[in-house]
Amino acid sequence: MDSRNLLAAARAGDTKAIAALIEDGADIEARDDHGATPLLVATHENQVEAARLLIDAGADVNAKDAINDSPYLYAGARGHLEILRMTLEHGADLQSTNRFGGTALIPAAERGHVETVRTLIAAGVDVDHVNDLGWTALLEAIILGDGGDAHIQIVQLLVDAGATIDLADNQGVTPLQHAQERGFSAIVAILQARQ
CATH class of the missing domain: 1.25.40.20 (Ankyrin repeat-containing domain)
Incomplete structure (x- = not known):
């Protein structure tokens, strides 16, 4: 249940809920039905502060979903510059590739x-x-x-x-x-x- 809540909070950019769920031990690498982690969900919505909280908590900036998107790749493709910079500061794999190679x-x-x-x-x-x-x-x-x-x-x-x-x-x-x-x-x- 916590993981679903964390995914929803990430999508909404609800930083208070994210912080509380992380504190309660929610899985920051939980996956939704498309294989997206809370960080990727936050990146989809360009929820900068939510992404910052998740990255600071250790979320994997290279974790890929079912179509080979990661927070790093998606932020780059969509021009979500603040999140992109955070992923680069936290180990983005510059050689990783999307579903088109x-x-x-x-x-x-x-x-x-x-x-x-x-x-x-x-x-x-x-x-x-x-x-x-x-x-x-x-x-x-x-x-x-x-x-x-x-x-x-x-x-x-x-x-x-x-x-x-x-x-x-x-x-x-x-x-x-x-x-x-x-x-x-x-x-x-x-x-x-x-x-």
Whole structure:
């Protein structure tokens, strides 16, 4: 019963209830029907203070659910920057991958989370990791991005961090070719400047 209560309190961000349940010995690694721990549930809802309490109590920032999400990976993918930083400070596995075989950096780049990308690069996530689709963070920022300011900044961050600009997708199409095809002139300029 305590574990269900802890999961519910984490979802709601009820820090008083979380503290009391932890004090009473509730299992901080309990799982819901989807395999999510209280910390992952709090991360889903971006409940920063709830996540802080759980992490401080020793919750595993790398515990994966049924679809291979962990608090670290989910915070990175969704741009939940405060929780992401906490997971990085508490042993986030930078090599861990999501259900698509990608690191946290790849969906962060795709979704235009500039500060998250900056944070993950600084933490040392491999900028050239290739996911199961054959895409790097640079390719995803171009292929699935909108070519707008956030994605331009992300491409610049990745290039500045040493991303291999001619690392092609599974069809042999390079980031530059994808950017040209989409008419992303600012991104084309960034990539051409590094050739």
